[in-house]
Amino acid sequence: MVELIATTPAEGLLPTSRSGVTLNEIVLEQVISIAPFAAQAEGVEAALGIKLPKVGGSVAKAGKELVWFSQGQFLAIGFDPTDAVMGKAAITNQSDAWCALEIKGSKSEAVLARLVPVDLRASTFKQGNVLRSKLGHMPLHITRVGKDAFRLMSFCSMAGTMVHEISRAMGLLDARG
Template sequence: MARLIAKTPAEGLLPVEVAGVRLSEVDPGGLTSVAALGGADIGAALKAATGASLPGPGATTTGRGGARVVWFGVRHVLVMGPPVAALDGAAVTDQSDAWCTLRLDGAGARDVLARLTPLDLRPSSFAEGATARTLLGHMQASITRVEDDAYLILVFRSMAKTAVHEITEAMESRAARLRLT
């Protein structure tokens, strides 16, 4: 039987550091999509399964075992961390292999991201713990501000190389601008 070797989406491409901003790939542990079916209220079931409350639009919550629940769309959240078993009233799917999870951190990470996304990244509208589905260049992405100067960026696995290229280019453009001033 063939022995398959697991590769992370951005294997061999990262980490990259330019002018104090680092882009690295992180292993989220697991990614589970939880979508409420119809008008089902899944708050209690999610709380029982993960220890985290159901985040509203643009919010994240945390639960047991480092679980981070990220709002992912209309009546739809993504659980990063321990796998989630079936929940009543929800469509639960394992998407661990479907997304590339990147972390952009360091002073200036916000300036780099601002070159790629139309999102308002100012702290007043995108505080720590905030999340958004938005565009990164031409890619659909999920961006979460996990620390003051650190962002988690999820793109489709098939876009990993493009995402790394675009973010690296934005990091270099920012560095070039800094050299002028």
């Protein structure tokens, strides 16, 4: 019998660090999409004990994190809301669909400016803000998780390319001195 060994999407590729910027993989134990049925948003909030985030936002409370994902859809990160919202929302476990990376450091914005076609400066993209964009040619969900830190999520199948593109941009910034 073949013995399978579970690995993470970016296993063996990270961590890496250059110019004071560090790129690490984040293992998100649970990622569950929640899409409230018509007229059920308040029921979902009551069941979870947490408000659904506004477009482009995220909320965290008592170890629960909810992030806006797309119109009428949210991601529950790190907890399973299935039982609480059953019958009030469409629920999909996406835990093994995403590769999550954290880029942090004083030049993380400069690295991302070379790859993401949106303004991620702290003056416009504040902590807790989220958006859907692209990193090069890949779909990207990005959350500012700290002053100089971002969580980047793309499909698991894109993990190697995502790490390569970010590492390359880190190297280009490093070469500038």
